[in-house]
Amino acid sequence: MAVGTAAALLAALGGILWLAARRFVGSSVQPLHQGGDSGLMRGKTVLITGANSGLGRATAAELLRLGARVIMGCRDRERAEEAAGQLRREVWPTGGPDSGPTSGGAGELVVKELDLSSLSSVRSFCLEMLQEEPRLDVLINNAGVFQCPYMKTEDGFEMQFGVNHLGHFLLTNLLLGLLKSSAPNRIVVVSSKLYKYGDINFEDLNSEQSYNKSFCYSRSKLANILFTRELARRLEGTSVTVNVLHPGIVRTNLGRHIHIPLLVRPLFNLVSWAFFKTPEEGAQTAVYLASSPEVEGVSGKYFGDCKEEELLPKAMDESVARKLWDISEVMVGILK
Ligand SMILES: NC(=O)C1=CN([C@@H]2O[C@H](COP(=O)(O)OP(=O)(O)OC[C@H]3O[C@@H](n4cnc5c(N)ncnc54)[C@H](OP(=O)(O)O)[C@@H]3O)[C@@H](O)[C@H]2O)C=CC1
Numbered sequence: 001m002a003v004g005t006a007a008a009l010l011a012a013l014g015g016i017l018w019l020a021a022r023r024f025v026g027s028s029v030q031p032l033h034q035g036g037d038s039g040l041m042r043g044k045t046v047l048i049t050g051a052n053s054g055l056g057r058a059t060a061a062e063l064l065r066l067g068a069r070v071i072m073g074c075r076d077r078e079r080a081e082e083a084a085g086q087l088r089r090e091v092w093p094t095g096g097p098d099s100g101p102t103s104g105g106a107g108e109l110v111v112k113e114l115d116l117s118s119l120s121s122v123r124s125f126c127l128e129m130l131q132e133e134p135r136l137d138v139l140i141n142n143a144g145v146f147q148c149p150y151m152k153t154e155d156g157f158e159m160q161f162g163v164n165h166l167g168h169f170l171l172t173n174l175l176l177g178l179l180k181s182s183a184p185n186r187i188v189v190v191s192s193k194l195y196k197y198g199d200i201n202f203e204d205l206n207s208e209q210s211y212n213k214s215f216c217y218s219r220s221k222l223a224n225i226l227f228t229r230e231l232a233r234r235l236e237g238t239s240v241t242v243n244v245l246h247p248g249i250v251r252t253n254l255g256r257h258i259h260i261p262l263l264v265r266p267l268f269n270l271v272s273w274a275f276f277k278t279p280e281e282g283a284q285t286a287v288y289l290a291s292s293p294e295v296e297g298v299s300g301k302y303f304g305d306c307k308e309e310e311l312l313p314k315a316m317d318e319s320v321a322r323k324l325w326d327i328s329e330v331m332v333g334i335l336k
Protein backbone atom coordinates (compact mmCIF):
# COMPACT_ATOMS: atom_id res chain seq x y z
CA MET A 1 0.00 0.00 0.00
CA ALA A 2 2.77 2.40 1.07
CA VAL A 3 4.70 1.51 -2.07
CA GLY A 4 1.59 2.22 -4.18
CA THR A 5 1.07 5.63 -2.56
CA ALA A 6 4.73 6.54 -2.99
CA ALA A 7 4.59 5.52 -6.66
CA ALA A 8 1.46 7.62 -7.21
CA LEU A 9 3.07 10.63 -5.51
CA LEU A 10 6.23 10.19 -7.57
CA ALA A 11 4.19 9.94 -10.77
CA ALA A 12 2.25 13.12 -9.85
CA LEU A 13 5.48 14.98 -9.03
CA GLY A 14 7.06 13.75 -12.27
CA GLY A 15 4.01 14.91 -14.19
CA ILE A 16 4.13 18.39 -12.65
CA LEU A 17 7.87 18.69 -13.35
CA TRP A 18 7.34 17.56 -16.93
CA LEU A 19 4.56 20.11 -17.43
CA ALA A 20 6.72 22.85 -15.90
CA ALA A 21 9.65 21.87 -18.12
CA ARG A 22 7.40 22.11 -21.19
CA ARG A 23 6.32 25.61 -20.17
CA PHE A 24 9.84 26.85 -19.69
CA VAL A 25 11.35 25.31 -22.81
CA GLY A 26 10.06 28.51 -24.44
CA SER A 27 8.49 29.46 -27.73
CA SER A 28 10.15 28.85 -31.07
CA VAL A 29 8.82 32.25 -32.15
CA GLN A 30 10.93 35.10 -30.79
CA PRO A 31 9.36 38.52 -30.13
CA LEU A 32 10.22 40.70 -33.11
CA HIS A 33 11.42 43.66 -31.06
CA GLN A 34 14.23 41.58 -29.55
CA GLY A 35 16.02 41.74 -32.87
CA GLY A 36 16.75 45.49 -32.62
CA ASP A 37 13.59 46.39 -34.57
CA SER A 38 12.30 48.84 -31.96
CA GLY A 39 11.39 51.55 -34.49
CA LEU A 40 9.97 49.26 -37.19
CA MET A 41 6.42 50.63 -36.79
CA ARG A 42 7.28 54.26 -36.00
CA GLY A 43 4.89 56.66 -37.75
CA LYS A 44 2.38 53.88 -38.45
CA THR A 45 -1.16 53.76 -37.11
CA VAL A 46 -2.58 50.34 -36.27
CA LEU A 47 -6.19 49.56 -35.36
CA ILE A 48 -6.71 46.36 -33.32
CA THR A 49 -10.22 45.14 -32.55
CA GLY A 50 -10.68 43.50 -29.13
CA ALA A 51 -7.36 44.89 -27.92
CA ASN A 52 -8.27 44.93 -24.22
CA SER A 53 -7.75 41.20 -23.70
CA GLY A 54 -5.74 38.13 -24.73
CA LEU A 55 -4.15 38.15 -28.17
CA GLY A 56 -5.33 41.65 -29.07
CA ARG A 57 -3.80 43.08 -25.91
CA ALA A 58 -0.51 41.23 -26.45
CA THR A 59 -0.42 42.34 -30.11
CA ALA A 60 -0.99 45.94 -29.00
CA ALA A 61 1.89 45.72 -26.50
CA GLU A 62 4.31 44.36 -29.08
CA LEU A 63 3.36 46.90 -31.76
CA LEU A 64 3.66 49.74 -29.23
CA ARG A 65 7.17 48.50 -28.46
CA LEU A 66 7.88 48.63 -32.18
CA GLY A 67 6.87 52.30 -32.14
CA ALA A 68 3.32 52.18 -33.57
CA ARG A 69 0.41 54.42 -32.69
CA VAL A 70 -2.16 51.81 -31.60
CA ILE A 71 -5.92 52.36 -31.63
CA MET A 72 -7.77 49.87 -29.43
CA GLY A 73 -11.25 49.23 -30.87
CA CYS A 74 -13.15 47.86 -27.85
CA ARG A 75 -16.77 47.35 -26.88
CA ASP A 76 -16.43 48.29 -23.21
CA ARG A 77 -14.72 51.63 -22.53
CA GLU A 78 -14.03 50.87 -18.87
CA ARG A 79 -12.33 47.51 -19.59
CA ALA A 80 -10.44 49.10 -22.46
CA GLU A 81 -9.17 52.08 -20.40
CA GLU A 82 -8.06 49.70 -17.66
CA ALA A 83 -6.15 47.56 -20.19
CA ALA A 84 -4.69 50.70 -21.80
CA GLY A 85 -3.42 51.88 -18.40
CA GLN A 86 -1.75 48.51 -17.78
CA LEU A 87 -0.26 48.50 -21.29
CA ARG A 88 1.20 52.00 -20.80
CA ARG A 89 2.79 50.93 -17.51
CA GLU A 90 4.14 47.75 -19.14
CA VAL A 91 5.53 49.34 -22.29
CA TRP A 92 6.65 52.69 -20.82
CA PRO A 93 7.53 51.81 -17.22
CA THR A 94 9.20 55.17 -16.61
CA GLY A 95 6.40 57.41 -17.84
CA GLY A 96 5.43 58.63 -21.30
CA PRO A 97 6.06 57.16 -24.75
CA ASP A 98 9.23 59.19 -25.14
CA SER A 99 10.84 58.23 -21.88
CA GLY A 100 10.79 54.41 -21.88
CA PRO A 101 13.89 52.52 -23.01
CA THR A 102 11.78 50.07 -24.99
CA SER A 103 9.68 52.67 -26.78
CA GLY A 104 12.08 53.75 -29.47
CA GLY A 105 10.86 57.28 -28.74
CA ALA A 106 7.48 56.72 -30.40
CA GLY A 107 4.22 54.92 -29.94
CA GLU A 108 0.88 56.10 -28.65
CA LEU A 109 -2.18 54.32 -27.34
CA VAL A 110 -5.75 55.45 -28.06
CA VAL A 111 -9.04 53.86 -27.00
CA LYS A 112 -12.14 54.03 -29.20
CA GLU A 113 -15.51 52.37 -28.65
CA LEU A 114 -16.44 49.64 -31.11
CA ASP A 115 -19.10 47.00 -30.58
CA LEU A 116 -18.96 44.53 -33.44
CA SER A 117 -22.33 43.09 -32.47
CA SER A 118 -23.98 46.37 -33.51
CA LEU A 119 -23.84 47.63 -37.09
CA SER A 120 -24.68 51.15 -35.90
CA SER A 121 -21.71 51.04 -33.48
CA VAL A 122 -19.44 49.89 -36.34
CA ARG A 123 -20.73 52.75 -38.49
CA SER A 124 -20.25 55.41 -35.75
CA PHE A 125 -16.78 54.06 -35.01
CA CYS A 126 -15.77 54.29 -38.69
CA LEU A 127 -17.18 57.81 -38.96
CA GLU A 128 -15.07 58.81 -35.94
CA MET A 129 -12.02 57.15 -37.53
CA LEU A 130 -12.55 59.01 -40.82
CA GLN A 131 -13.03 62.32 -39.00
CA GLU A 132 -10.12 61.99 -36.57
CA GLU A 133 -7.48 59.81 -38.21
CA PRO A 134 -5.51 61.11 -41.18
CA ARG A 135 -4.07 57.64 -41.87
CA LEU A 136 -4.50 53.95 -41.11
CA ASP A 137 -1.57 51.66 -41.94
CA VAL A 138 -2.65 48.36 -40.41
CA LEU A 139 -6.05 46.95 -39.51
CA ILE A 140 -6.05 43.84 -37.30
CA ASN A 141 -9.42 42.07 -37.17
CA ASN A 142 -8.84 40.22 -33.91
CA ALA A 143 -11.95 40.43 -31.68
CA GLY A 144 -13.90 37.24 -31.35
CA VAL A 145 -16.57 35.29 -29.48
CA PHE A 146 -16.15 31.56 -28.89
CA GLN A 147 -18.93 29.01 -28.42
CA CYS A 148 -21.43 31.27 -26.67
CA PRO A 149 -25.01 30.10 -26.01
CA TYR A 150 -27.45 31.02 -28.79
CA MET A 151 -27.62 34.80 -28.88
CA LYS A 152 -28.38 37.38 -31.53
CA THR A 153 -26.61 40.63 -32.30
CA GLU A 154 -28.47 43.96 -32.21
CA ASP A 155 -29.29 43.43 -35.90
CA GLY A 156 -30.57 39.87 -35.48
CA PHE A 157 -27.52 37.86 -36.60
CA GLU A 158 -26.29 34.75 -34.77
CA MET A 159 -23.66 36.19 -32.38
CA GLN A 160 -20.51 34.31 -33.49
CA PHE A 161 -21.16 34.83 -37.21
CA GLY A 162 -22.30 38.42 -36.48
CA VAL A 163 -19.24 39.49 -34.47
CA ASN A 164 -16.46 37.32 -35.88
CA HIS A 165 -17.44 37.74 -39.54
CA LEU A 166 -20.16 40.34 -40.28
CA GLY A 167 -19.02 43.08 -37.85
CA HIS A 168 -15.48 42.87 -39.21
CA PHE A 169 -16.80 42.67 -42.78
CA LEU A 170 -18.57 46.02 -42.40
CA LEU A 171 -15.66 47.56 -40.46
CA THR A 172 -13.12 46.62 -43.13
CA ASN A 173 -15.31 47.81 -45.99
CA LEU A 174 -15.97 51.18 -44.33
CA LEU A 175 -12.26 51.69 -43.59
CA LEU A 176 -10.97 50.59 -47.01
CA GLY A 177 -10.91 54.15 -48.37
CA LEU A 178 -8.77 55.36 -45.45
CA LEU A 179 -6.51 52.32 -45.77
CA LYS A 180 -6.05 52.84 -49.51
CA SER A 181 -5.30 56.55 -49.03
CA SER A 182 -2.33 55.72 -46.79
CA ALA A 183 -1.11 52.66 -48.75
CA PRO A 184 1.06 50.60 -48.75
CA ASN A 185 -0.63 48.95 -45.86
CA ARG A 186 -1.92 45.71 -44.43
CA ILE A 187 -5.02 44.00 -43.15
CA VAL A 188 -4.50 41.08 -40.77
CA VAL A 189 -7.35 38.70 -39.94
CA VAL A 190 -7.29 36.39 -36.91
CA SER A 191 -8.97 33.08 -37.72
CA SER A 192 -8.50 29.61 -36.20
CA LYS A 193 -7.51 26.11 -37.21
CA LEU A 194 -11.01 25.14 -36.12
CA TYR A 195 -12.24 26.52 -39.47
CA LYS A 196 -11.74 22.92 -40.62
CA TYR A 197 -14.95 21.83 -38.87
CA GLY A 198 -17.12 24.58 -40.35
CA ASP A 199 -19.17 24.98 -43.53
CA ILE A 200 -20.94 28.00 -44.99
CA ASN A 201 -24.54 26.78 -44.93
CA PHE A 202 -26.08 29.66 -46.88
CA GLU A 203 -29.63 28.51 -46.18
CA ASP A 204 -29.29 29.10 -42.40
CA LEU A 205 -26.57 31.68 -41.71
CA ASN A 206 -28.43 32.82 -38.59
CA SER A 207 -28.72 29.26 -37.24
CA GLU A 208 -32.46 29.65 -36.76
CA GLN A 209 -33.15 26.05 -37.83
CA SER A 210 -30.55 24.56 -35.49
CA TYR A 211 -27.70 25.90 -33.36
CA ASN A 212 -24.48 24.09 -32.63
CA LYS A 213 -22.05 26.42 -30.86
CA SER A 214 -18.89 24.60 -32.03
CA PHE A 215 -20.05 24.44 -35.65
CA CYS A 216 -21.03 28.14 -35.59
CA TYR A 217 -17.62 29.17 -34.24
CA SER A 218 -15.87 27.09 -36.91
CA ARG A 219 -18.15 28.50 -39.60
CA SER A 220 -17.33 32.07 -38.51
CA LYS A 221 -13.61 31.27 -38.67
CA LEU A 222 -13.98 29.70 -42.12
CA ALA A 223 -15.82 32.90 -43.12
CA ASN A 224 -12.77 34.89 -41.90
CA ILE A 225 -10.56 32.95 -44.34
CA LEU A 226 -12.95 33.15 -47.30
CA PHE A 227 -13.35 36.89 -46.63
CA THR A 228 -9.56 37.33 -46.62
CA ARG A 229 -9.14 35.50 -49.91
CA GLU A 230 -11.96 37.33 -51.66
CA LEU A 231 -10.72 40.70 -50.35
CA ALA A 232 -7.17 39.88 -51.52
CA ARG A 233 -8.59 39.17 -54.98
CA ARG A 234 -10.48 42.48 -54.97
CA LEU A 235 -7.38 44.35 -53.80
CA GLU A 236 -5.10 42.94 -56.51
CA GLY A 237 -3.19 45.80 -58.15
CA THR A 238 -3.49 48.07 -55.07
CA SER A 239 -0.83 48.34 -52.34
CA VAL A 240 -3.15 46.97 -49.67
CA THR A 241 -2.49 43.36 -48.64
CA VAL A 242 -4.66 41.09 -46.51
CA ASN A 243 -3.58 37.88 -44.81
CA VAL A 244 -5.15 35.53 -42.30
CA LEU A 245 -3.65 33.56 -39.43
CA HIS A 246 -4.31 30.97 -36.77
CA PRO A 247 -2.59 31.72 -33.46
CA GLY A 248 -2.47 28.15 -32.05
CA ILE A 249 -4.16 27.37 -28.74
CA VAL A 250 -3.65 30.31 -26.46
CA ARG A 251 -4.45 30.88 -22.80
CA THR A 252 -6.86 33.84 -22.96
CA ASN A 253 -10.39 34.74 -21.89
CA LEU A 254 -11.83 33.22 -25.07
CA GLY A 255 -13.03 30.12 -23.22
CA ARG A 256 -15.34 32.18 -20.95
CA HIS A 257 -18.46 30.35 -22.19
CA ILE A 258 -16.98 26.89 -21.62
CA HIS A 259 -18.28 25.39 -18.42
CA ILE A 260 -15.57 23.54 -16.52
CA PRO A 261 -16.69 22.02 -13.20
CA LEU A 262 -15.07 23.76 -10.23
CA LEU A 263 -13.32 20.59 -9.06
CA VAL A 264 -11.63 20.04 -12.43
CA ARG A 265 -10.63 23.70 -12.87
CA PRO A 266 -7.25 23.51 -11.07
CA LEU A 267 -6.24 20.55 -13.24
CA PHE A 268 -7.45 22.34 -16.35
CA ASN A 269 -5.55 25.48 -15.35
CA LEU A 270 -2.38 23.44 -14.86
CA VAL A 271 -2.73 21.71 -18.23
CA SER A 272 -3.52 24.96 -20.06
CA TRP A 273 -0.60 26.68 -18.33
CA ALA A 274 1.70 23.89 -19.49
CA PHE A 275 0.41 23.27 -23.01
CA PHE A 276 -1.29 26.44 -24.25
CA LYS A 277 0.69 29.35 -25.67
CA THR A 278 0.88 32.55 -23.67
CA PRO A 279 -0.91 35.52 -25.30
CA GLU A 280 2.56 36.95 -26.13
CA GLU A 281 3.52 33.74 -27.97
CA GLY A 282 0.13 33.55 -29.66
CA ALA A 283 0.39 37.18 -30.85
CA GLN A 284 3.66 36.71 -32.74
CA THR A 285 2.09 35.81 -36.10
CA ALA A 286 -0.22 38.84 -35.99
CA VAL A 287 2.73 41.09 -35.14
CA TYR A 288 4.77 39.47 -37.92
CA LEU A 289 2.04 39.98 -40.53
CA ALA A 290 1.48 43.56 -39.36
CA SER A 291 5.11 44.61 -39.37
CA SER A 292 7.65 42.31 -40.98
CA PRO A 293 9.32 43.38 -44.22
CA GLU A 294 9.38 39.64 -45.08
CA VAL A 295 5.67 39.71 -45.96
CA GLU A 296 5.65 42.97 -47.90
CA GLY A 297 3.43 42.47 -50.97
CA VAL A 298 2.23 39.02 -49.79
CA SER A 299 -1.57 38.77 -49.89
CA GLY A 300 -4.38 36.23 -49.54
CA LYS A 301 -2.26 33.74 -47.58
CA TYR A 302 -2.83 31.74 -44.39
CA PHE A 303 -0.17 31.75 -41.65
CA GLY A 304 0.66 29.96 -38.41
CA ASP A 305 3.80 30.45 -36.30
CA CYS A 306 4.96 33.16 -38.75
CA LYS A 307 4.99 30.71 -41.67
CA GLU A 308 2.63 30.22 -44.58
CA GLU A 309 0.44 27.12 -44.23
CA GLU A 310 -1.81 25.18 -46.57
CA LEU A 311 -5.58 25.49 -46.47
CA LEU A 312 -8.25 22.85 -46.99
CA PRO A 313 -9.97 23.13 -50.41
CA LYS A 314 -13.17 24.40 -48.75
CA ALA A 315 -11.32 27.51 -47.56
CA MET A 316 -10.05 28.17 -51.09
CA ASP A 317 -13.36 27.80 -52.90
CA GLU A 318 -13.65 31.03 -54.92
CA SER A 319 -17.33 30.67 -55.73
CA VAL A 320 -18.24 30.22 -52.04
CA ALA A 321 -16.03 33.20 -51.15
CA ARG A 322 -17.80 35.40 -53.74
CA LYS A 323 -21.25 34.27 -52.68
CA LEU A 324 -20.41 34.87 -49.02
CA TRP A 325 -19.15 38.36 -49.90
CA ASP A 326 -22.33 39.20 -51.82
CA ILE A 327 -24.62 37.92 -49.07
CA SER A 328 -22.58 39.69 -46.39
CA GLU A 329 -22.97 42.97 -48.29
CA VAL A 330 -26.74 42.55 -48.21
CA MET A 331 -26.76 41.50 -44.54
CA VAL A 332 -24.78 44.55 -43.38
CA GLY A 333 -26.54 46.91 -45.79
CA ILE A 334 -23.71 48.08 -48.02
CA LEU A 335 -24.97 46.68 -51.31
CA LYS A 336 -24.22 49.30 -53.95
N1 LIG B 1 -7.28 31.77 -27.64
C1 LIG B 1 -7.16 30.85 -28.58
O1 LIG B 1 -6.73 29.70 -28.34
C2 LIG B 1 -7.53 31.17 -29.98
C3 LIG B 1 -8.03 32.40 -30.36
N2 LIG B 1 -8.38 32.62 -31.66
C4 LIG B 1 -8.94 33.91 -32.07
O2 LIG B 1 -8.19 34.96 -31.50
C5 LIG B 1 -8.98 36.14 -31.42
C6 LIG B 1 -8.74 36.80 -30.08
O3 LIG B 1 -9.25 35.97 -29.06
P1 LIG B 1 -8.56 35.80 -27.63
O4 LIG B 1 -7.59 36.86 -27.40
O5 LIG B 1 -8.15 34.39 -27.54
O6 LIG B 1 -9.83 35.95 -26.68
P2 LIG B 1 -10.25 37.05 -25.60
O7 LIG B 1 -11.60 36.66 -25.14
O8 LIG B 1 -9.19 37.21 -24.58
O9 LIG B 1 -10.34 38.38 -26.46
C7 LIG B 1 -11.40 38.59 -27.34
C8 LIG B 1 -11.59 40.08 -27.55
O10 LIG B 1 -12.70 40.28 -28.43
C9 LIG B 1 -13.54 41.24 -27.84
N3 LIG B 1 -14.93 41.16 -28.29
C10 LIG B 1 -15.82 40.18 -28.10
N4 LIG B 1 -17.01 40.54 -28.59
C11 LIG B 1 -16.88 41.78 -29.09
C12 LIG B 1 -17.76 42.71 -29.70
N5 LIG B 1 -19.05 42.45 -29.86
N6 LIG B 1 -17.27 43.91 -30.11
C13 LIG B 1 -15.98 44.21 -29.90
N7 LIG B 1 -15.10 43.40 -29.32
C14 LIG B 1 -15.55 42.19 -28.91
C15 LIG B 1 -13.44 41.00 -26.34
O11 LIG B 1 -13.93 42.11 -25.62
P3 LIG B 1 -14.37 41.96 -24.06
O12 LIG B 1 -13.11 41.78 -23.28
O13 LIG B 1 -15.07 43.24 -23.79
O14 LIG B 1 -15.25 40.76 -23.98
C16 LIG B 1 -11.93 40.81 -26.24
O15 LIG B 1 -11.30 42.06 -26.22
C17 LIG B 1 -10.41 35.69 -31.69
O16 LIG B 1 -10.78 36.06 -32.99
C18 LIG B 1 -10.35 34.18 -31.58
O17 LIG B 1 -11.31 33.55 -32.39
C19 LIG B 1 -8.19 31.67 -32.62
C20 LIG B 1 -7.69 30.45 -32.30
C21 LIG B 1 -7.33 30.09 -30.97
Ligand SMILES: CC1=C(/C=C/C(C)=C/C=C/C(C)=C/C=O)C(C)(C)CCC1
Pocket residue numbers: 146191192193194249250251252253254255256258260268269272276
Ligand atom coordinates in the same frame (compact mmCIF):
# COMPACT_ATOMS: atom_id res chain seq x y z
C1 LIG C 1 -7.39 28.47 -20.54
C2 LIG C 1 -8.61 28.48 -19.69
C3 LIG C 1 -9.89 28.19 -20.17
C4 LIG C 1 -10.12 27.65 -21.53
C5 LIG C 1 -9.94 28.23 -22.68
C6 LIG C 1 -10.04 27.53 -23.95
C7 LIG C 1 -10.20 26.06 -23.93
C8 LIG C 1 -9.94 28.17 -25.09
C9 LIG C 1 -9.87 27.54 -26.36
C10 LIG C 1 -9.92 28.26 -27.45
C11 LIG C 1 -9.70 27.74 -28.78
C12 LIG C 1 -9.11 26.43 -28.99
C13 LIG C 1 -10.06 28.52 -29.81
C14 LIG C 1 -9.85 28.21 -31.17
O1 LIG C 1 -10.17 28.93 -32.07
C15 LIG C 1 -11.07 28.32 -19.29
C16 LIG C 1 -12.13 27.31 -19.61
C17 LIG C 1 -11.68 29.69 -19.48
C18 LIG C 1 -10.72 28.13 -17.83
C19 LIG C 1 -9.54 28.93 -17.38
C20 LIG C 1 -8.33 28.80 -18.25
